[in-house]
Amino acid sequence: MTDPDTGSTLDGVVEVIVSTLGIADRAASLDAETELFGAMPELDSLAVLDLIASLEDRFEITIDDDFVTGDAFLTIGSLARLVESLTS
Numbered sequence: 001m002t003d004p005d006t007g008s009t010l011d012g013v014v015e016v017i018v019s020t021l022g023i024a025d026r027a028a029s030l031d032a033e034t035e036l037f038g039a040m041p042e043l044d045s046l047a048v049l050d051l052i053a054s055l056e057d058r059f060e061i062t063i064d065d066d067f068v069t070g071d072a073f074l075t076i077g078s079l080a081r082l083v084e085s086l087t088s
Contacts, residue, residue, distance in 0.1 A: 009087065010080040012058055017076065020054045021047060032077030037070065048073065061086040
């Protein structure tokens with residue numbers, strides 16, 4: 001069973017990704033296992049900065065540079081777990 005808070009965080013992260021990267025046409029295919037950096041051509045280094053700013057605004061968190069790692073941006077699920085850890 002999925003924790004409701006984690007599920008809502010995942011949904012929010014997907015919404016931010018779709019909005020920030022302008023990929024509404026692919027929104028329905030995105031889930032926790034969707035690979036990010038290196039797999040999504042729209043997600044270049046500048047888009048990562050935009051995405052971080054959007055996540056900070058949406059979830060009212062601060063994502064320190066130390067958390068911006070390849071592991072955090074591996075999948076949508078790993079990014080949602082990072083956000084969840086910062087909102088707890």
